[in-house]
Amino acid sequence: MLCAHYGPQDWWPADSPFEVVVGAILTQNTAWSNVVKAIAALKKARRLTVASMRAIGDDELADLIRPAGTFRVKARRLRAMVDWLWAESSGDVSQALSGDLDTVRQRLLAIHGVGPETADSILLYAGEHRSFVVDAYTRRILRRHRMINGGESYDTLRTMMMASVGPDLEIYREYHALLVQLAKQHCRVRARCTGCPLELLPHDEAL
DNA sequence: GCCCAGGTGGGTA
């Protein structure tokens, strides 16, 4: 039995794939609590759809997402994203993300404002792609346990994690929750992760 | 008042 079974299901709370996409951009270098406020404002203004967000100006969009910080920058990035989604699939997020992982990932990375972490978050939580997200938590934990020296590139860490964990959508999605569980319950992931970084985490210092 | 957060793009050497 995988410890993932006990993990919370709310690392990326969202009511729709598009909300995941928007959150992925809004959370860049930003506390999630601020993203929640911005998303609530978008919902209240009925602008949390590709078509309706596309229909407003940058100033209005920036004003709505102000609580998330760097709002002018993020308004431009959301604009680039909705334009792409519209061109790609008339705003159907699932359809836009369908297809071969590496191909879709490259297409996402070509969009202004979408870097590797944002792309992987979208692929994993808005799509059905088994693409591991390397975020600040992942780096912090691996470094704390001296499993990396800190200089590795994003792609190096992603490849390392995916090779050791194995292709498992649910484990990828629950990874951060898993770390919490590992810390609290001293459990080990053995079924499919023998030898992986999770296995090596000292139970009292996972976070 | 200060520091940081679930990054990315642009500029410079």
Added chain:
DNA sequence: TACCCACATGGG
């Protein structure tokens, strides 16, 4: 290629 910096709000 390899750094350095702007972006900006809200919470501890």
